[in-house]
Amino acid sequence: DVQMTQSPSSLSASVGDRVTITCRASQMIDNKLNWYRKRPGKAPELLLYGTYNLPSGVSSTFSGSGFGADFALTISRLQHEDAGIYYCQQSYTMPYTFGQGTKVEI
């Protein structure tokens, strides 16, 4: 299975800050990397797919980069509603695998 490692495991930042979360795959996965957010009491939400594609309705403050094995999610201006746990997921090969999560506190 492809192992996904996120960094950091948690972070604390202020409203308006720029925040970056990284995700490393144990093998090359092209650009098959998706990002999700889980907020308390809510369903997980898709933030980015295919490394940098923004789904309809997702704020443009989210952006993604990377290729191969190293990826990053950047929130350009942190908002209160961005608090939650962020997960990366590889879709290059089955079984799909997720990172362990990055908890973002504001």
Added chain:
Amino acid sequence: QITLKESGPALVKPTQTLTLTCTFSGFSLTTSGVGVGWIRQPPGKALEWLALISWDDDKRYRSSLKSRLAIAKDTSKNQVVFTVTNTDPKDTATYYCGRHIHGHSYFDSWSQGFPVTVSS
């Protein structure tokens, strides 16, 4: 608007079969490129993908659990049924279903999550 909701028992005894139903609206499982998958999160652990059923009835399972898992769809009811046989306390987790989009292979809509405890 796309919604998905799980239903089933919140508590099952070890060795019993866990059956969960995902009832969805806002899309059809007859649409090409669409699927429904199941993902779980044991307490304190990472999300774990379990199974996927596609519009063409193709079924995929996590290989390490394949012998215990089954997934099926009822397109007339907009439901996907997922079973885990011979349950163990390690199957205690919050279970999610999600709409899967082929190509980039992502889950673009998720259910709220359904906690299941396996305990005698």
